Amino acid sequence: MSQPPQGGAPQDYQVYDAASLPANDNVNPYAFCVELDGQWFLQKGKMIAYYGQIDFHGIGHGPLDGLVASSFHSPLHAADWVVAQGRGKLLLADRAFDINSYDLEDGNLTVRSGNLLAFDPSLSLKQSIIPGFLTLIGTGSFVAASNGEVHFVEPPVRVDPQALVGWADCPSPCHHYDHRYLKGVMGGLRAMTGVGGASGEEHQFEFVGAGTVLIQSSEVLMDERDTGGVPQQAGVPGGQGGDSGHGGQQGPQLPGQFGSLQRRLGL
Amino acid sequence: MAQFRLDGTKVLAVTLEGGGDAVKAKNGSMVAYDGEMAFKKLSGGGEGVRGMVTRRLTGEQMTVMEVKGRGTCYFADRACDINLVRLNGEKLHVEASNLLCTDSGLRTGTSFTGLRGASQGNGLFTTSVEGTGQAALMSAGPAVLLRVTPQTPLQVDPGAYVAHQGDLRQSFQSGVNFRTLMGEGSGEAFQVRFEGTGLVYVQPSERNTLGGDV
Numbered sequence: 167m168s169q170p171p172q173g174g175a176p177q178d179y180q181v182y183d184a185a186s187l188p189a190n191d192n193v194n195p196y197a198f199c200v201e202l203d204g205q206w207f208l209q210k211g212k213m214i215a216y217y218g219q220i221d222f223h224g225i226g227h228g229p230l231d232g233l234v235a236s237s238f239h240s241p242l243h244a245a246d247w248v249v250a251q252g253r254g255k256l257l258l259a260d261r262a263f264d265i266n267s268y269d270l271e272d273g274n275l276t277v278r279s280g281n282l283l284a285f286d287p288s289l290s291l292k293q294s295i296i297p298g299f300l301t302l303i304g305t306g307s308f309v310a311a312s313n314g315e316v317h318f319v320e321p322p323v324r325v326d327p328q329a330l331v332g333w334a335d336c337p338s339p340c341h342h343y344d345h346r347y348l349k350g351v352m353g354g355l356r357a358m359t360g361v362g363g364a365s366g367e368e369h370q371f372e373f374v375g376a377g378t379v380l381i382q383s384s385e386v387l388m389d390e391r392d393t394g395g396v397p398q399q400a401g402v403p404g405g406q407g408g409d410s411g412h413g414g415q416q417g418p419q420l421p422g423q424f425g426s427l428q429r430r431l432g433l
Numbered sequence: 434m435a436q437f438r439l440d441g442t443k444v445l446a447v448t449l450e451g452g453g454d455a456v457k458a459k460n461g462s463m464v465a466y467d468g469e470m471a472f473k474k475l476s477g478g479g480e481g482v483r484g485m486v487t488r489r490l491t492g493e494q495m496t497v498m499e500v501k502g503r504g505t506c507y508f509a510d511r512a513c514d515i516n517l518v519r520l521n522g523e524k525l526h527v528e529a530s531n532l533l534c535t536d537s538g539l540r541t542g543t544s545f546t547g548l549r550g551a552s553q554g555n556g557l558f559t560t561s562v563e564g565t566g567q568a569a570l571m572s573a574g575p576a577v578l579l580r581v582t583p584q585t586p587l588q589v590d591p592g593a594y595v596a597h598q599g600d601l602r603q604s605f606q607s608g609v610n611f612r613t614l615m616g617e618g619s620g621e622a623f624q625v626r627f628e629g630t631g632l633v634y635v636q637p638s639e640r641n642t643l644g645g646d647v
Binding site for chain 1 (some may be wrong): 514516557573574576577578579580581584585586587588589590592593602632633635637638639
Protein backbone atom coordinates (compact mmCIF):
# COMPACT_ATOMS: atom_id res chain seq x y z
CA MET A 167 0.00 0.00 0.00
CA SER A 168 1.36 3.38 -0.89
CA GLN A 169 1.90 5.97 1.77
CA PRO A 170 -1.01 8.40 1.83
CA PRO A 171 -0.29 12.01 1.00
CA GLN A 172 -0.24 13.26 4.55
CA GLY A 173 1.44 10.21 6.03
CA GLY A 174 -0.12 9.09 9.22
CA ALA A 175 -2.41 6.42 7.86
CA PRO A 176 -2.29 3.11 9.60
CA GLN A 177 -0.46 0.59 7.48
CA ASP A 178 -2.93 -2.21 8.03
CA TYR A 179 -5.98 -0.37 6.74
CA GLN A 180 -6.87 -0.29 3.11
CA VAL A 181 -7.29 3.24 1.84
CA TYR A 182 -9.69 3.65 -1.04
CA ASP A 183 -9.81 6.40 -3.56
CA ALA A 184 -12.09 7.14 -6.47
CA ALA A 185 -10.24 4.68 -8.69
CA SER A 186 -9.56 1.85 -6.26
CA LEU A 187 -13.07 1.52 -4.87
CA PRO A 188 -14.62 -1.67 -6.22
CA ALA A 189 -17.23 -1.24 -8.91
CA ASN A 190 -20.61 -2.69 -7.93
CA ASP A 191 -19.10 -4.76 -5.15
CA ASN A 192 -18.72 -4.76 -1.40
CA VAL A 193 -16.03 -2.55 0.11
CA ASN A 194 -16.36 -4.52 3.32
CA PRO A 195 -19.28 -6.59 4.59
CA TYR A 196 -21.03 -3.43 5.73
CA ALA A 197 -20.52 -1.05 2.83
CA PHE A 198 -21.29 -1.40 -0.84
CA CYS A 199 -19.99 0.66 -3.74
CA VAL A 200 -22.12 1.32 -6.80
CA GLU A 201 -20.47 2.57 -9.96
CA LEU A 202 -23.11 4.95 -11.13
CA ASP A 203 -23.47 5.97 -14.72
CA GLY A 204 -27.06 6.91 -15.18
CA GLN A 205 -29.69 6.38 -12.57
CA TRP A 206 -30.31 4.21 -9.52
CA PHE A 207 -33.09 4.16 -7.03
CA LEU A 208 -32.01 4.30 -3.43
CA GLN A 209 -33.72 4.51 -0.10
CA LYS A 210 -33.31 7.78 1.73
CA GLY A 211 -30.39 8.10 4.07
CA LYS A 212 -28.48 5.03 2.89
CA MET A 213 -25.84 6.98 0.98
CA ILE A 214 -22.78 7.56 3.14
CA ALA A 215 -20.36 9.11 0.64
CA TYR A 216 -19.73 9.56 -3.05
CA TYR A 217 -17.12 10.62 -5.56
CA GLY A 218 -18.10 12.32 -8.78
CA GLN A 219 -21.08 14.32 -9.85
CA ILE A 220 -24.30 12.86 -8.49
CA ASP A 221 -27.64 14.53 -7.87
CA PHE A 222 -30.43 13.21 -5.69
CA HIS A 223 -34.00 13.76 -6.70
CA GLY A 224 -37.05 13.04 -4.65
CA ILE A 225 -39.66 10.92 -6.34
CA GLY A 226 -42.54 13.05 -7.39
CA HIS A 227 -43.48 15.28 -10.23
CA GLY A 228 -40.53 16.37 -12.27
CA PRO A 229 -38.10 15.38 -14.96
CA LEU A 230 -37.92 11.79 -13.71
CA ASP A 231 -41.57 11.03 -14.32
CA GLY A 232 -40.83 8.59 -17.13
CA LEU A 233 -38.33 6.62 -15.08
CA VAL A 234 -40.60 6.46 -12.08
CA ALA A 235 -43.49 5.38 -14.28
CA SER A 236 -41.51 2.49 -15.72
CA SER A 237 -39.80 1.11 -12.62
CA PHE A 238 -41.39 2.43 -9.46
CA HIS A 239 -44.82 1.10 -8.68
CA SER A 240 -45.03 1.71 -4.96
CA PRO A 241 -46.60 5.12 -4.48
CA LEU A 242 -46.89 4.52 -0.76
CA HIS A 243 -43.14 4.11 -0.47
CA ALA A 244 -42.33 7.08 -2.67
CA ALA A 245 -41.52 9.29 0.30
CA ASP A 246 -38.73 6.89 1.31
CA TRP A 247 -36.98 6.71 -2.02
CA VAL A 248 -34.82 8.96 -4.15
CA VAL A 249 -33.25 8.71 -7.56
CA ALA A 250 -29.48 9.14 -7.73
CA GLN A 251 -28.53 10.52 -11.08
CA GLY A 252 -25.10 11.20 -12.51
CA ARG A 253 -21.71 9.59 -12.78
CA GLY A 254 -19.42 8.50 -10.01
CA LYS A 255 -18.92 6.03 -7.20
CA LEU A 256 -21.60 5.84 -4.57
CA LEU A 257 -21.11 4.20 -1.18
CA LEU A 258 -24.14 2.66 0.47
CA ALA A 259 -24.47 1.44 4.04
CA ASP A 260 -27.11 1.05 6.68
CA ARG A 261 -26.59 0.96 10.46
CA ALA A 262 -23.58 -1.29 10.05
CA PHE A 263 -25.84 -4.12 8.89
CA ASP A 264 -24.48 -6.72 6.48
CA ILE A 265 -24.97 -5.60 2.91
CA ASN A 266 -25.26 -7.89 -0.09
CA SER A 267 -26.07 -7.38 -3.72
CA TYR A 268 -28.31 -9.75 -5.61
CA ASP A 269 -28.70 -10.25 -9.33
CA LEU A 270 -32.03 -11.12 -10.79
CA GLU A 271 -32.33 -12.53 -14.24
CA ASP A 272 -35.89 -12.33 -15.43
CA GLY A 273 -36.91 -13.28 -11.93
CA ASN A 274 -38.71 -11.98 -8.91
CA LEU A 275 -37.75 -11.47 -5.31
CA THR A 276 -39.74 -10.08 -2.41
CA VAL A 277 -37.90 -8.33 0.38
CA ARG A 278 -38.83 -6.55 3.58
CA SER A 279 -39.17 -2.90 2.66
CA GLY A 280 -36.80 -1.63 5.34
CA ASN A 281 -34.06 -3.99 4.17
CA LEU A 282 -33.92 -2.87 0.56
CA LEU A 283 -31.27 -0.20 0.02
CA ALA A 284 -31.07 0.40 -3.68
CA PHE A 285 -31.89 -1.08 -7.06
CA ASP A 286 -31.15 -0.74 -10.71
CA PRO A 287 -33.97 0.93 -12.67
CA SER A 288 -33.98 -2.03 -15.06
CA LEU A 289 -35.86 -3.79 -12.27
CA SER A 290 -39.31 -2.71 -11.38
CA LEU A 291 -40.34 -2.29 -7.79
CA LYS A 292 -43.84 -3.21 -6.77
CA GLN A 293 -45.57 -3.32 -3.47
CA SER A 294 -46.11 -6.89 -2.37
CA ILE A 295 -49.60 -7.89 -1.31
CA ILE A 296 -47.95 -8.94 1.93
CA PRO A 297 -47.86 -5.68 3.92
CA GLY A 298 -44.40 -4.32 4.61
CA PHE A 299 -42.74 -6.15 1.74
CA LEU A 300 -41.66 -5.03 -1.70
CA THR A 301 -41.32 -7.18 -4.80
CA LEU A 302 -38.66 -6.65 -7.46
CA ILE A 303 -39.38 -8.03 -10.90
CA GLY A 304 -37.19 -8.18 -13.97
CA THR A 305 -33.49 -8.31 -14.73
CA GLY A 306 -30.91 -6.31 -12.86
CA SER A 307 -29.21 -5.99 -9.51
CA PHE A 308 -30.25 -4.64 -6.15
CA VAL A 309 -28.66 -4.13 -2.76
CA ALA A 310 -30.24 -5.28 0.48
CA ALA A 311 -29.21 -5.27 4.13
CA SER A 312 -29.62 -7.88 6.81
CA ASN A 313 -28.76 -7.99 10.47
CA GLY A 314 -26.11 -10.67 10.37
CA GLU A 315 -25.39 -12.78 7.35
CA VAL A 316 -28.13 -13.91 5.03
CA HIS A 317 -28.89 -17.61 4.82
CA PHE A 318 -30.60 -19.15 1.86
CA VAL A 319 -32.96 -22.01 2.56
CA GLU A 320 -35.20 -24.04 0.33
CA PRO A 321 -38.86 -24.65 1.04
CA PRO A 322 -40.64 -26.38 2.65
CA VAL A 323 -39.55 -24.33 5.66
CA ARG A 324 -41.11 -22.40 8.52
CA VAL A 325 -39.44 -19.12 9.41
CA ASP A 326 -39.67 -16.85 12.41
CA PRO A 327 -41.40 -13.65 11.26
CA GLN A 328 -38.64 -11.42 12.57
CA ALA A 329 -35.86 -13.37 10.90
CA LEU A 330 -37.43 -13.29 7.46
CA VAL A 331 -35.64 -11.04 4.99
CA GLY A 332 -37.41 -12.11 1.80
CA TRP A 333 -38.06 -14.85 -0.69
CA ALA A 334 -37.62 -15.50 -4.38
CA ASP A 335 -39.64 -17.36 -6.99
CA CYS A 336 -43.03 -17.49 -5.30
CA PRO A 337 -42.79 -20.18 -2.63
CA SER A 338 -46.31 -19.26 -1.44
CA PRO A 339 -45.81 -17.51 1.91
CA CYS A 340 -48.47 -18.10 4.51
CA HIS A 341 -48.92 -17.93 8.26
CA HIS A 342 -48.58 -20.97 10.44
CA TYR A 343 -49.78 -21.19 14.01
CA ASP A 344 -49.04 -23.91 16.49
CA HIS A 345 -52.67 -24.59 17.12
CA ARG A 346 -52.11 -26.77 20.15
CA TYR A 347 -50.69 -23.86 22.09
CA LEU A 348 -53.21 -21.33 20.98
CA LYS A 349 -56.57 -22.98 21.30
CA GLY A 350 -58.91 -22.58 24.20
CA VAL A 351 -58.99 -20.05 26.99
CA MET A 352 -55.60 -21.12 28.30
CA GLY A 353 -54.07 -20.60 24.87
CA GLY A 354 -55.50 -17.10 24.73
CA LEU A 355 -54.10 -16.32 28.14
CA ARG A 356 -50.73 -17.72 27.22
CA ALA A 357 -50.53 -15.76 24.03
CA MET A 358 -51.61 -12.57 25.76
CA THR A 359 -49.61 -12.70 28.94
CA GLY A 360 -46.72 -14.95 28.08
CA VAL A 361 -47.47 -16.79 31.34
CA GLY A 362 -47.76 -20.54 31.16
CA GLY A 363 -45.25 -21.58 28.63
CA ALA A 364 -45.64 -19.35 25.63
CA SER A 365 -42.31 -19.70 23.92
CA GLY A 366 -42.84 -16.77 21.61
CA GLU A 367 -42.45 -19.16 18.72
CA GLU A 368 -46.06 -20.20 18.24
CA HIS A 369 -46.35 -18.31 15.01
CA GLN A 370 -44.21 -18.74 11.91
CA PHE A 371 -44.25 -17.95 8.24
CA GLU A 372 -44.51 -21.09 6.20
CA PHE A 373 -43.07 -21.49 2.74
CA VAL A 374 -43.79 -24.35 0.38
CA GLY A 375 -43.17 -24.73 -3.33
CA ALA A 376 -40.16 -24.06 -5.48
CA GLY A 377 -37.97 -21.12 -4.61
CA THR A 378 -35.53 -19.72 -2.08
CA VAL A 379 -36.16 -18.11 1.28
CA LEU A 380 -33.75 -15.55 2.71
CA ILE A 381 -33.35 -15.36 6.46
CA GLN A 382 -31.10 -13.22 8.60
CA SER A 383 -29.19 -14.45 11.61
CA SER A 384 -30.93 -12.17 14.04
CA GLU A 385 -34.44 -11.26 15.04
CA VAL A 386 -33.76 -7.57 15.20
CA LEU A 387 -35.77 -5.71 12.62
CA MET A 388 -34.80 -2.48 11.05
CA ASP A 389 -37.12 0.18 12.29
CA GLU A 390 -39.28 1.01 9.36
CA ARG A 391 -40.92 4.27 8.68
CA ASP A 392 -44.65 4.11 9.00
CA THR A 393 -45.19 5.28 5.48
CA GLY A 394 -45.60 2.41 3.10
CA GLY A 395 -48.85 1.28 4.64
CA VAL A 396 -51.42 -0.40 2.48
CA PRO A 397 -54.47 1.21 0.96
CA GLN A 398 -57.52 1.35 3.20
CA GLN A 399 -59.58 -0.85 0.99
CA ALA A 400 -61.66 -3.97 1.36
CA GLY A 401 -59.82 -7.12 0.36
CA VAL A 402 -56.36 -5.71 0.91
CA PRO A 403 -54.42 -7.60 3.57
CA GLY A 404 -53.56 -5.28 6.41
CA GLY A 405 -55.94 -2.65 5.13
CA GLN A 406 -58.62 -1.61 7.56
CA GLY A 407 -61.32 -2.64 5.08
CA GLY A 408 -64.11 -0.60 6.60
CA ASP A 409 -64.05 -2.33 9.98
CA SER A 410 -61.63 0.06 11.62
CA GLY A 411 -62.01 -1.45 15.09
CA HIS A 412 -60.30 -4.64 14.02
CA GLY A 413 -56.68 -3.86 13.26
CA GLY A 414 -55.54 -6.14 10.48
CA GLN A 415 -57.70 -8.91 9.11
CA GLN A 416 -55.30 -11.78 9.20
CA GLY A 417 -55.72 -12.69 12.85
CA PRO A 418 -57.08 -16.17 13.33
CA GLN A 419 -60.51 -16.41 14.87
CA LEU A 420 -59.41 -18.11 18.04
CA PRO A 421 -60.80 -17.69 21.51
CA GLY A 422 -58.84 -15.28 23.59
CA GLN A 423 -57.66 -12.02 22.23
CA PHE A 424 -54.37 -11.54 20.47
CA GLY A 425 -53.44 -8.15 21.82
CA SER A 426 -50.03 -8.00 20.24
CA LEU A 427 -50.55 -10.01 17.11
CA GLN A 428 -49.82 -7.15 14.77
CA ARG A 429 -46.53 -6.51 16.46
CA ARG A 430 -45.57 -10.15 16.62
CA LEU A 431 -46.10 -10.51 12.90
CA GLY A 432 -43.48 -7.84 12.44
CA LEU A 433 -45.83 -5.65 10.48
CA MET B 434 5.60 4.74 24.76
CA ALA B 435 2.17 3.13 24.99
CA GLN B 436 1.57 0.35 22.46
CA PHE B 437 -1.88 0.21 20.89
CA ARG B 438 -3.22 -2.93 19.30
CA LEU B 439 -6.64 -4.29 18.49
CA ASP B 440 -7.95 -7.41 20.16
CA GLY B 441 -10.56 -8.43 17.63
CA THR B 442 -12.20 -5.41 16.06
CA LYS B 443 -14.05 -4.05 19.05
CA VAL B 444 -11.55 -4.12 21.87
CA LEU B 445 -8.48 -1.96 22.11
CA ALA B 446 -5.54 -3.27 24.10
CA VAL B 447 -3.00 -0.73 25.26
CA THR B 448 0.27 -1.86 26.77
CA LEU B 449 1.83 0.61 29.17
CA GLU B 450 5.39 0.33 30.34
CA GLY B 451 5.09 2.19 33.61
CA GLY B 452 7.14 5.14 34.70
CA GLY B 453 4.89 7.95 33.55
CA ASP B 454 3.64 6.06 30.53
CA ALA B 455 0.02 7.19 30.11
CA VAL B 456 -2.87 7.42 27.71
CA LYS B 457 -6.03 9.47 27.67
CA ALA B 458 -9.22 7.51 27.16
CA LYS B 459 -12.94 8.15 27.12
CA ASN B 460 -14.23 8.13 30.67
CA GLY B 461 -15.53 4.73 31.68
CA SER B 462 -14.37 2.87 28.60
CA MET B 463 -12.00 0.50 30.44
CA VAL B 464 -13.31 -3.05 30.36
CA ALA B 465 -10.39 -4.94 31.89
CA TYR B 466 -6.73 -4.58 32.76
CA ASP B 467 -3.84 -6.54 34.07
CA GLY B 468 -0.88 -5.17 35.95
CA GLU B 469 -1.04 -1.97 37.95
CA MET B 470 -3.21 0.84 36.64
CA ALA B 471 -4.39 4.14 37.98
CA PHE B 472 -7.37 5.94 36.50
CA LYS B 473 -7.81 9.63 37.00
CA LYS B 474 -10.57 11.73 35.59
CA LEU B 475 -9.29 14.74 33.70
CA SER B 476 -11.58 17.69 33.88
CA GLY B 477 -12.06 19.44 30.58
CA GLY B 478 -10.28 16.82 28.53
CA GLY B 479 -6.95 17.47 30.18
CA GLU B 480 -6.54 20.68 28.26
CA GLY B 481 -6.23 22.98 31.23
CA VAL B 482 -8.58 25.69 32.32
CA ARG B 483 -8.65 27.31 28.91
CA GLY B 484 -9.51 24.05 27.19
CA MET B 485 -12.13 23.36 29.77
CA VAL B 486 -13.83 26.66 29.20
CA THR B 487 -13.55 26.29 25.43
CA ARG B 488 -15.13 22.87 25.51
CA ARG B 489 -17.91 24.04 27.74
CA LEU B 490 -18.58 26.98 25.45
CA THR B 491 -18.40 25.04 22.20
CA GLY B 492 -20.45 22.09 23.33
CA GLU B 493 -17.72 19.74 22.08
CA GLN B 494 -17.60 18.11 25.48
CA MET B 495 -15.53 15.11 26.20
CA THR B 496 -15.04 13.38 29.50
CA VAL B 497 -11.61 11.89 29.57
CA MET B 498 -9.60 9.89 32.04
CA GLU B 499 -5.88 9.46 32.28
CA VAL B 500 -4.69 5.90 32.54
CA LYS B 501 -1.22 5.43 33.97
CA GLY B 502 0.67 2.37 35.03
CA ARG B 503 2.28 -0.83 33.91
CA GLY B 504 0.49 -3.65 32.14
CA THR B 505 -2.23 -4.03 29.55
CA CYS B 506 -5.45 -2.12 29.66
CA TYR B 507 -8.46 -3.04 27.52
CA PHE B 508 -10.91 -0.43 26.27
CA ALA B 509 -14.25 -0.84 24.52
CA ASP B 510 -17.44 1.14 24.16
CA ARG B 511 -20.88 -0.13 23.14
CA ALA B 512 -19.35 -2.75 20.85
CA CYS B 513 -18.31 -0.02 18.45
CA ASP B 514 -15.65 -0.90 15.91
CA ILE B 515 -12.26 0.58 16.66
CA ASN B 516 -9.81 2.02 14.16
CA LEU B 517 -6.18 2.80 14.96
CA VAL B 518 -4.52 5.89 13.57
CA ARG B 519 -0.82 6.69 13.84
CA LEU B 520 0.03 10.35 13.68
CA ASN B 521 3.48 11.68 12.85
CA GLY B 522 3.02 15.34 13.50
CA GLU B 523 -0.18 15.74 11.50
CA LYS B 524 -3.49 16.91 12.72
CA LEU B 525 -6.54 14.67 12.84
CA HIS B 526 -10.03 16.09 13.12
CA VAL B 527 -12.54 13.83 14.80
CA GLU B 528 -15.92 14.11 16.48
CA ALA B 529 -15.47 14.04 20.25
CA SER B 530 -18.01 11.22 20.48
CA ASN B 531 -15.88 9.07 18.17
CA LEU B 532 -12.59 9.45 20.01
CA LEU B 533 -11.80 6.51 22.29
CA CYS B 534 -8.19 6.78 23.28
CA THR B 535 -5.11 8.88 22.55
CA ASP B 536 -1.46 8.55 23.38
CA SER B 537 -0.26 11.03 25.97
CA GLY B 538 2.09 12.40 23.31
CA LEU B 539 -0.90 13.76 21.41
CA ARG B 540 -2.47 17.11 22.10
CA THR B 541 -6.22 17.48 21.79
CA GLY B 542 -8.10 20.68 21.24
CA THR B 543 -11.20 22.11 19.69
CA SER B 544 -11.51 23.68 16.30
CA PHE B 545 -14.22 25.39 14.35
CA THR B 546 -15.81 23.39 11.57
CA GLY B 547 -18.51 25.64 10.31
CA LEU B 548 -21.85 24.50 9.08
CA ARG B 549 -20.99 20.82 8.82
CA GLY B 550 -21.21 20.50 12.56
CA ALA B 551 -24.54 22.23 12.64
CA SER B 552 -26.04 19.79 10.18
CA GLN B 553 -24.81 16.89 12.27
CA GLY B 554 -26.36 18.14 15.41
CA ASN B 555 -22.92 17.95 16.94
CA GLY B 556 -22.38 21.65 17.23
CA LEU B 557 -20.14 23.90 15.24
CA PHE B 558 -16.92 22.53 16.64
CA THR B 559 -14.87 19.41 16.35
CA THR B 560 -11.97 17.91 18.24
CA SER B 561 -8.48 18.05 16.81
CA VAL B 562 -5.72 15.63 17.72
CA GLU B 563 -2.17 16.65 16.96
CA GLY B 564 1.34 15.38 17.57
CA THR B 565 3.13 12.06 17.38
CA GLY B 566 1.62 8.81 18.60
CA GLN B 567 -1.39 6.61 18.20
CA ALA B 568 -5.07 7.30 18.57
CA ALA B 569 -8.09 5.03 18.49
CA LEU B 570 -11.32 6.08 16.82
CA MET B 571 -14.71 4.49 17.23
CA SER B 572 -17.20 3.95 14.47
CA ALA B 573 -20.47 2.07 14.07
CA GLY B 574 -19.17 -0.67 11.80
CA PRO B 575 -15.59 -0.67 10.52
CA ALA B 576 -14.66 2.69 9.05
CA VAL B 577 -13.97 3.03 5.35
CA LEU B 578 -10.96 5.19 4.55
CA LEU B 579 -11.46 7.35 1.50
CA ARG B 580 -8.69 9.35 -0.11
CA VAL B 581 -9.35 12.79 -1.46
CA THR B 582 -7.19 14.20 -4.23
CA PRO B 583 -7.52 17.53 -6.02
CA GLN B 584 -9.01 15.66 -9.00
CA THR B 585 -11.45 13.62 -6.96
CA PRO B 586 -13.26 15.62 -4.31
CA LEU B 587 -15.46 13.61 -1.97
CA GLN B 588 -18.98 14.20 -0.70
CA VAL B 589 -19.91 12.65 2.62
CA ASP B 590 -23.19 12.33 4.42
CA PRO B 591 -22.82 14.30 7.68
CA GLY B 592 -24.24 11.38 9.65
CA ALA B 593 -21.59 8.98 8.39
CA TYR B 594 -18.58 11.26 8.87
CA VAL B 595 -16.15 10.14 11.57
CA ALA B 596 -12.83 11.90 11.08
CA HIS B 597 -10.48 13.39 8.54
CA GLN B 598 -6.82 14.26 8.24
CA GLY B 599 -4.63 16.03 5.76
CA ASP B 600 -4.88 19.30 3.93
CA LEU B 601 -8.60 19.37 3.31
CA ARG B 602 -11.06 22.14 2.84
CA GLN B 603 -14.59 21.29 3.73
CA SER B 604 -17.62 22.99 2.45
CA PHE B 605 -21.23 22.46 3.07
CA GLN B 606 -23.28 21.42 0.11
CA SER B 607 -26.99 21.61 0.08
CA GLY B 608 -29.45 20.40 -2.47
CA VAL B 609 -32.36 22.18 -0.89
CA ASN B 610 -34.69 23.55 -3.50
CA PHE B 611 -38.33 24.40 -3.79
CA ARG B 612 -39.22 20.70 -3.93
CA THR B 613 -37.73 20.18 -0.49
CA LEU B 614 -40.12 22.78 0.78
CA MET B 615 -42.96 21.04 -1.00
CA GLY B 616 -42.22 17.92 1.05
CA GLU B 617 -40.60 16.10 -1.82
CA GLY B 618 -37.09 16.29 -0.47
CA SER B 619 -34.52 13.75 -1.48
CA GLY B 620 -33.38 12.84 2.03
CA GLU B 621 -29.83 13.50 0.89
CA ALA B 622 -30.14 17.25 0.87
CA PHE B 623 -27.02 17.95 2.90
CA GLN B 624 -23.52 16.78 2.20
CA VAL B 625 -20.07 17.80 3.24
CA ARG B 626 -17.71 18.29 0.35
CA PHE B 627 -14.02 17.65 0.98
CA GLU B 628 -11.48 19.15 -1.41
CA GLY B 629 -7.71 19.03 -1.35
CA THR B 630 -5.44 16.18 -0.34
CA GLY B 631 -6.10 13.88 2.58
CA LEU B 632 -8.07 11.06 4.07
CA VAL B 633 -11.65 10.87 5.29
CA TYR B 634 -12.98 8.19 7.66
CA VAL B 635 -16.57 7.21 7.01
CA GLN B 636 -18.67 4.76 9.01
CA PRO B 637 -21.19 2.38 7.40
CA SER B 638 -24.03 3.78 9.46
CA GLU B 639 -25.69 7.11 9.96
CA ARG B 640 -26.23 9.07 13.10
CA ASN B 641 -29.53 10.86 13.34
CA THR B 642 -28.93 14.25 11.92
CA LEU B 643 -30.98 17.34 11.57
CA GLY B 644 -30.56 17.20 7.82
CA GLY B 645 -31.32 13.51 7.51
CA ASP B 646 -35.02 13.79 7.00
CA VAL B 647 -35.07 16.75 4.67
